[in-house]
Amino acid sequence: MSSDTKGALLDVVKGGVVSVTLFAAFLNLPVIGLPAAALTPFPALYFGLKRGNRAGIGLVLLAAVLVALAGGPEASVLYLGQSALLALALGWGVARGYSASRSIATAVLVTLGLAAAAAAVYSVASGVDLHERVVAGIRESISQALSLYEKRGIKGDELKPFRDALEQGGEVLSRLYPALLLIGQSIVAGINVMLLRRFANRLPAPIRIAPFNSFRNPDYLVWVAIAVGFSLLIDNNVVNAAALNVATVAGFLYFLQGLAIVRHYFETYSVPALLRYLFYAMLVMQAYLAIAVALLGLFDLWADFRRPRKPKNL
Structure with a gap:
């Protein structure tokens, strides 16, 4: 050998x-x-x-x-x-x-x-509705979480906000788990x-x-996002569910492009590591900041934020 x-x-x-x-x-x-x-x-x-x-x-x-x-x-x-x-x-x-x-x-x-x-x-082959099984699993997890809160002494009106939040989250997961x-x-x-x-x-x-800060979505993705936006106006549960999943994936892709732009400027201007970590921590905690980063990625289609700028003549 x-x-x-x-x-x-x-x-x-x-x-x-x-x-x-x-x-x-x-x-x-x-x-x-x-x-x-x-x-x-x-x-x-x-x-x-x-x-x-x-x-x-x-x-x-x-x-x-x-x-x-x-x-x-x-x-x-x-x-x-x-x-x-x-x-x-x-x-x-x-x-x-x-x-x-x-x-x-x-x-x-x-x-x-x-x-x-x-x-x-x-x-x-088995006659099992897997979608219903997934939804049932999500509901069971919510019930287990609520039982855990009750065991810790949270009951009645105190439990209601947690129940409402978990049920809303479960409804979102039931519709968006393919995209997730x-x-x-x-x-x-x-x-x-x-x-x-x-x-x-x-x-x-x-x-x-290539390094992540060069990531860019194909230009035609914006037309997918536009088509999805119009699809959400159709009064059909199946079409709406499919459109929401596609919209979630498209939003994630534009978020990645926006994050690549942020990384590009971090490296271009040598931003200290501490400030970078603070930004990423805020990105996790603040949903509006994540949306802003996704919009930055979307607008990059027209603005081309990473294009080298010519120095102005003095």
Whole structure:
């Protein structure tokens, strides 16, 4: 066995163990598990690009077997659908020289498309309405949260504001969970691509990943947003639900473009790290600031805020 083959096998084993560890943290640790879930695709993505497609697939299969042994077949299926497929699809796009945004879009659409197809087949075969099951799960979570408040002594009129807020939030989730799933998967893919950019110098071939502050949506997205706005005027529940989901995704994409503009100016004017962190903290806490950033991304279509300005002649 050659040294390259031994190195590849060692990387597959190391990557498989890391993937399983991260995925186990996601399943067993409620808070810490969320960042771990976002990083779970990275070992397969990185070693697949470093050692080739066979190594990436072998790593995924090894991790799936280990997850099945530790957590059962359902956990293994969840790993394959949530992390493994995303890693392989991302690696496929990056290896072919796709831009970061195109690689992410391709991987997310492939992953969620296959998941939706599998869900549709399961729904038809079992006769189970998956949408109703999701809605029922959301309502059950709300009931559990309200019971927790009651156990802590919050009852009657004191509980009403919490009940109203949770019920309104549950109604929003029941209508927008497809868009939120797409956004969540896109964030996970973006985190892995940005992390891959940091390790790009360790890969055998150069990869095409531009910095985030250059991100820009295609110009035709504005026409999608306009069409969605008119669709919301149609008195049809199905059309309105679809339009709201598309509008949510479009708003998220323009938010990313606005955030890229902000990052561009942070780097152009060397804004101190403390001020950057304060801005990001306010962005999380203030919804109006997030809307302003999304509008900044939308208006970039006409203003082109990152265009180099010619110095004025004195």
